[in-house]
Amino acid sequence: MTKILFFGTSDFSAKILKALSNQFEIVGVVTQTDKAVGRKKEFRQSPVAIIAGELGFKVLKPQSLKNEEALNQIKALNADIFVVIAYGKIIPQNILDLAKQGAINIHPSLLPKYRGPSPIQSVLLNGEKETGVTIMLMDQLMDHGKILLQEKINIDPDETHAQLEDKLYTLSEKLILKTIPQYLDNQITPLEQNHDQATFCKIISKEDGKIDWIKPAAEIYNQYRAYSSWPGIWSTYNDQILKIKKITLTSHLLEQSIPGTVYKNENRIIVAAGKGSIEILELQLEGKTTTTATNFILGHKDFIGSRLA
């Protein structure tokens, strides 16, 4: 039976690990070290470590893959194939070389488009109409390897990150389970990517969620869709962070209004953008819980007419 060594860290990784474990022999699981998380800095192991523990797999949590110890540990597992899903660290070539039949990776974009760490957010931010999942063989460059299988899906105009991610995850699970047996059976010919057409996306930071009200409403809406899961979009009100939790594009046309100014129009809370406007449905002020816009203004009378920055 083919021996799989699994690399992963996230919830999604854990889900795939579980699915793989039903059909394949998992000789080991490599995941990130436990991290202090939350307000109280409690140490918590990764979702993959938790699942792997439940399933009784050997778990490795190397601080680094660049030393002899990690190399030897992985070598000892004698895996035929690696499956790498959202592991979160670069895997050095000498480790990848230990996989006799290669290392397989899932990337949620239509490679060579959107290589890099934030493909799901980036396609939403750019207002793309379609994306997809690519299963590929890893090489030393990021998302650069030969393609084994690829499938497209459409993006709904109002789809948010969580929804698109869910669709891509479902598709990924289906594709990886389909790809591995076919690949091992030599039914798939790895296809070189067209590297000339490659595009890249970057690591997202908190600052990417800050709203620039001068931008057109449509762009702000895409920003909302892209970052709704994290970091969310936000602005400031009375020198406090105001998270904008739920918005919609509105057809209200505010003429000659300064971008960022809040208006009330037929009981709707509207914010002027550089072009067009946004209706706020739910928001959250620093230190407070999420609330609807209508409730928010009951206790913040000066919100209407204020200018968000």
Place this chain on the structure above:
RNA sequence: CGCGGGGUAGAGCAAUUGGCAGCUCGCAAGGCUCAUAACCUUGAGGUUGUGGGUUCGAGUCCCACCCCCGCAA
């Protein structure tokens, strides 16, 4: 002991140096109206997160604890 905000009526929020606990919305009853989340009248609702302390008197000051949240990670 990482930094910080907060807990007051069903909801969102006020309450000056400690001095009758309020506003808006919602809710209930009645009225008005062709009519919009309309308008008018009346009303119900609170042990101010919990437990102590100071005081003639505590939402407010002091101590301890519980819970929620923003930052950070």
